[in-house]
Amino acid sequence: MRISTNVMQMNSLNSMLEQQSGLHQTQLQLASGKRILSPSDDPTASALSVDLNQSKQQFSQYQDNISYAKSRLSMEETSLATAVNILQRVRELAVQGSSDNYNAEQRQALAVEVRQRLDEMMGIANTKDANGDYLFSGGKGATIPFGVKGSAVVGGLTYNVYGYDGDQVQRKLQVGPERRIADSDHGFDVFINLRDANGVQMDVFAMIDEMSVALENDVMTSKPIGDIDNAIVQMTQIRASVGSRLNALDTQESVNGDFLTRIEETMSDMHDLDYAEAITRLNSEMAGLEAAQQAYGKVQGLSLFNYL
Amino acid sequence: MADLLGIGTSGLLAYQNALNTTSHNISNVNTEGYSRQRVELDTRIPQASGAGFFGQGVYASNVERVYDEFLVKQLRTYTSSSNRAEVYHDLSSQIDNLLADPQVGLAPSLDEFFSSLQSVADSPSSIPARQAMLSTAESLVDRFHYIDQRLRDLKTRANNQLEFTVGEVNKLAESLATINQEISVQMAAAGGKPPNDLLDQRDTLIKQLSEHVNVSTVNQDNGMVNIFIGSGQGLVVGSNATQLSIRSDEFFPDRNAVVLGNPATGPDISGLLGDGSVGGVLDFMDNVLTPTQISFGRLAMGMADAFNEQHALGLDLKDNAGTDFFRAPAPTAFGSFNNTTNALPTLTLVDVAALGTDEYLIEFDGVATWSALNMRTNAVTTPLGVTTIDGVQVDVTTIGAVAGDTYRFVLSPSAQAARDIGLVIDDPSKIAAAGLLRGGEAVDANGQPLVPNAGTGSIDEIVVSDNALYPLAADITMTYDDVNNWFVLGGAAAGTLAYDPATDNGQLSAPFVVGGTSIQLRLSGNPQTGDQFTVGNNSGAVADNRNALALGALGSADILIGGTSSLQGAYGQMIADVGAKTHQAEVTLGAQTTLLNQAAASVSAVSGVNLDEEAANLLRFQQAYQANAQMISAADNLFQTLLDAVRR
Numbered sequence: 001m002r003i004s005t006n007v008m009q010m011n012s013l014n015s016m017l018e019q020q021s022g023l024h025q026t027q028l029q030l031a032s033g034k035r036i037l038s039p040s041d042d043p044t045a046s047a048l049s050v051d052l053n054q055s056k057q058q059f060s061q062y063q064d065n066i067s068y069a070k071s072r073l074s075m076e077e078t079s080l081a082t083a084v085n086i087l088q089r090v091r092e093l094a095v096q097g098s099s100d101n102y103n104a105e106q107r108q109a110l111a112v113e114v115r116q117r118l119d120e121m122m123g124i125a126n127t128k129d130a131n132g133d134y135l136f137s138g139g140k141g142a143t144i145p146f147g148v149k150g151s152a153v154v155g156g157l158t159y160n161v162y163g164y165d166g167d168q169v170q171r172k173l174q175v176g177p178e179r180r181i182a183d184s185d186h187g188f189d190v191f192i193n194l195r196d197a198n199g200v201q202m203d204v205f206a207m208i209d210e211m212s213v214a215l216e217n218d219v220m221t222s223k224p225i226g227d228i229d230n231a232i233v234q235m236t237q238i239r240a241s242v243g244s245r246l247n248a249l250d251t252q253e254s255v256n257g258d259f260l261t262r263i264e265e266t267m268s269d270m271h272d273l274d275y276a277e278a279i280t281r282l283n284s285e286m287a288g289l290e291a292a293q294q295a296y297g298k299v300q301g302l303s304l305f306n307y308l
Numbered sequence: 309m310a311d312l313l314g315i316g317t318s319g320l321l322a323y324q325n326a327l328n329t330t331s332h333n334i335s336n337v338n339t340e341g342y343s344r345q346r347v348e349l350d351t352r353i354p355q356a357s358g359a360g361f362f363g364q365g366v367y368a369s370n371v372e373r374v375y376d377e378f379l380v381k382q383l384r385t386y387t388s389s390s391n392r393a394e395v396y397h398d399l400s401s402q403i404d405n406l407l408a409d410p411q412v413g414l415a416p417s418l419d420e421f422f423s424s425l426q427s428v429a430d431s432p433s434s435i436p437a438r439q440a441m442l443s444t445a446e447s448l449v450d451r452f453h454y455i456d457q458r459l460r461d462l463k464t465r466a467n468n469q470l471e472f473t474v475g476e477v478n479k480l481a482e483s484l485a486t487i488n489q490e491i492s493v494q495m496a497a498a499g500g501k502p503p504n505d506l507l508d509q510r511d512t513l514i515k516q517l518s519e520h521v522n523v524s525t526v527n528q529d530n531g532m533v534n535i536f537i538g539s540g541q542g543l544v545v546g547s548n549a550t551q552l553s554i555r556s557d558e559f560f561p562d563r564n565a566v567v568l569g570n571p572a573t574g575p576d577i578s579g580l581l582g583d584g585s586v587g588g589v590l591d592f593m594d595n596v597l598t599p600t601q602i603s604f605g606r607l608a609m610g611m612a613d614a615f616n617e618q619h620a621l622g623l624d625l626k627d628n629a630g631t632d633f634f635r636a637p638a639p640t641a642f643g644s645f646n647n648t649t650n651a652l653p654t655l656t657l658v659d660v661a662a663l664g665t666d667e668y669l670i671e672f673d674g675v676a677t678w679s680a681l682n683m684r685t686n687a688v689t690t691p692l693g694v695t696t697i698d699g700v701q702v703d704v705t706t707i708g709a710v711a712g713d714t715y716r717f718v719l720s721p722s723a724q725a726a727r728d729i730g731l732v733i734d735d736p737s738k739i740a741a742a743g744l745l746r747g748g749e750a751v752d753a754n755g756q757p758l759v760p761n762a763g764t765g766s767i768d769e770i771v772v773s774d775n776a777l778y779p780l781a782a783d784i785t786m787t788y789d790d791v792n793n794w795f796v797l798g799g800a801a802a803g804t805l806a807y808d809p810a811t812d813n814g815q816l817s818a819p820f821v822v823g824g825t826s827i828q829l830r831l832s833g834n835p836q837t838g839d840q841f842t843v844g845n846n847s848g849a850v851a852d853n854r855n856a857l858a859l860g861a862l863g864s865a866d867i868l869i870g871g872t873s874s875l876q877g878a879y880g881q882m883i884a885d886v887g888a889k890t891h892q893a894e895v896t897l898g899a900q901t902t903l904l905n906q907a908a909a910s911v912s913a914v915s916g917v918n919l920d921e922e923a924a925n926l927l928r929f930q931q932a933y934q935a936n937a938q939m940i941s942a943a944d945n946l947f948q949t950l951l952d953a954v955r956r
Contacts, residue, residue, distance in 0.1 A: 007916060
């Protein structure tokens with residue numbers, strides 16, 4: 001076949017350009033360490049990587065949420081432990097107070113400590129979390145949940161009436177794709193909606209208040225002991241549920257962690273360059289370019305005019 | 309002897325011509341579009357004598373251009389198609405690269421926005437967390453605008469390229485008309501012999517024209533060619549050239565259209581131009597840029613609408629129901645510049661999940677009936693009144709068309725949404741993180757149980773359809789009746805709400821309506837007869853994160869494409885789509901380039917200059933010239949011999 005001089009030149013030039021462009025691509029891959037430089041290199045993997053990146057971000061956020069929930073729950077745990085300790089001390093005082101060995105004066109003295117414990121309990125119930133929100137006021141984080149609302153006279157004795165200004169909203173945090181865990185309990189369940197020795201609703205403050213009134217007026221009965229016993233049982237139950245939520249958070253944290261590792265592996269498989277393969281390719285492309293250049297040099301020297 | 313001299317001279321002249329032509333070939337070895345030339349040699353008319361005919365030597369009868377019309381036309385076709393592929397690929401790669409860059413793409417901004425929302429859910433009362441969420445929302449909106457602007461820049465670039473190309477085509481058309489005229493004059497002057505170099509020049513111009521548009525040619529007897537572009541529009545007829553011009557598209561002012569002749573009155577031939585760089589630009593606008601803008605806009609529209617809808621179901625820090633968080637882009641339709649008035653149909657987004665990416669041509673038939681043509685599937689919907697198309701309610705009745713009116717619209721709901729999305733809220737306290745309503749056991753003024761409840765029932769979740777009921781005039785009271793297994797509703801609500809602990813525990817209840825809003829409750833536990841619950845207005849709920857959680861869930865919820873795709877998923881699909889189209893363009897470009905190179909090689913194989921061949925010809929013609937010169941010398945010798953013989 002007849003070939004024009006121009007086509008011969010163009011062909012050698014084109015083959016060099018082609019080799020160069022392949023070499024350039026490989027070079028970019030090696031420089032960035034990435035297999036996919038733009039979505040057109042692998043459209044499916046590019047779309048998938050958007051998804052994977054989102055999952056990665058999401059799960060990292062779940063991990064953050066978990067540590068947040070843990071901090072709130074640990075705080076609640078501590079508060080409840082203290083509250084139970086207070087109740088146990090109050091129960092001891094109740095036992096002492098109902099003993100026949102104590103006279104009215106001594107009972108008065110006991111009542112002073114009971115009143116102190118009551119203040120402590122009120123302090124616990126009005127604890128704030130790290131954000132400055134009241135831990136036990138439900139959704140109304142800025143509202144001080146517990147306080148004395150007034151007094152009532154029953155049988156000639158004056159009792160305090162306690163009130164709850166929080167609400168019954170339980171806050172939950174997203175800790176997994178389909179998992180939400182409550183990061184606190186509202187004060188209504190913890191301190192208000194308790195049952196006394198007779199199974200009648202009574203709040204914990206009223207229980208302690210009733211006991212101190214009885215001690216102060218020397219009309220101690222066995223009911224306060226029963227009340228406190230019930231309150232301890234109910235608070236311990238809530239404390240147990242907090243503990244089990246903390247455990248669940250630990251489990252979820254490690255599940256999330258595993259998932260994150262898997263996502264990163266998949267992303268690495270999809271995006272990262274196989275260096276051995278790329279370097280082999282680079283070498284063969286370099287050899288190809290060199291050969292094309294040499295061929296060009298040799299072919300260009302050929303001309304019949306050299307012999308005329 | 310005179311004969312001998314004459315024959316020798318004829319040879320000298322003929323080979324001089326041949327050598328001239330060889331030298332012309334050699335000097336034009338690198339001239340683009342040059343076809344090598346050959347001198348055709350013929351014997352001169354012989355002289356008759358008694359002994360027969362004596363040859364009278366040689367003459368150059370013709371200078372021929374070595375040329376294969378079929379191959380040249382093939383080269384033009386491949387030039388057009390490979391140029392289309394090249395322009396298309398070049399422009400598509402720009403979008404591809406834009407979306408490839410993780411720093412520039414939308415995905416990281418979306419992720420950050422929904423992460424910051426989770427931080428608000430973690431600590432709803434924290435102003436810094438709320439401020440951070442507003443900042444990420446702002447950068448998300450910026451990112452929408454940024455990418456939208458880059459896409460618009462590409463449209464401007466495509467428009468400019470179209471304008472430039474039309475200018476080129478016009479220049480070429482004029483040159484071709486002129487050269488046609490020149491060729492016909494020269495040919496007439498040369499007695500019908502072709503002016504080879506002019507023909508080459510004209511072919512080169514036609515090839516340049518074929519880089520921009522599809523070209524077909526018809527040869528005329530006088531040496532002119534008539535040139536048609538696209539699907540047969542006459543560009544050059546004889547020595548007359550028609551001009552192309554640019555005007556805005558009938559529907560989209562930001563898009564150029566190619567017009568034959570007068571820009572105001574000429575026909576729009578954009579769709580008819582076929583291959584070439586014009587075809588590549590138009591193809592890119594139709595098949596890559598516009599669909600990308602539409603799906604990107606759908607993302608903006610879907611996100612803004614879904615987010616606002618959920619945000620309205622929450623309560624902000626100041627006890628107000630949530631207002632619009634994003635400025636939601638309104639669906640768009642574009643009217644033809646031929647319309648009787650500028651009125652547009654009234655469009656309302658009614659279903660985000662049903663939003664599509666198809667465009668519809670909505671047309672009034674000039675009598676009484678409206679119809680909508682899906683421009684992808686060609687499906688027709690008719691008649692239209694108030695009709696929902698792909699989740700957008702289209703109301704054409706507000707236009708008030710009467711018989712004789714002309715109305716044509718393109719419905720492209722999300723075409724501008726990425727530009728139109730904005731952020732409305734700038735006050736962190738206005739983020740509606742809390743729930744609108746709250747529920748629980750009925751309590752007295754001191755927050756102590758009212759009854760108190762003997763059972764274990766509880767209200768775990770309150771779902772409302774909208775915020776029209778907020779604030780409730782009175783609490784909704786619920787008193788349980790375990791004989792009938794229902795709650796008797798009171799206060800703001802009336803009637804009963806069924807709850808059977810055996811089957812309904814933890815399930816969402818049937819809806820009941822208060823103040824035009826439908827409410828559903830998730831109830832659990834075993835309530836007893838007489839147990840009382842209330843659902844009332846939420847307030848002071850700084851630590852309540854219920855709506856923030858619901859908003860955060862939108863980040864991974866399948867809210868788009870018929871409820872099958874999340875925001876990120878839809879974005880991923882868009883990237884994959886552009887990637888696949890660019891990849892396809894790359895493959896096509898590769899194939900077209902190979903075909904073009906082969907066609908060019910075939911033309912060159914026939915018409916191109918080969919220097920070795922010319923060297924051989926040089927030698928051949930030189931030798932023939934020398935031999936002819938020798939003939940003259942021989943004639944001189946013969947003549948001398950004769951003179952010597954008679955010199956006495």
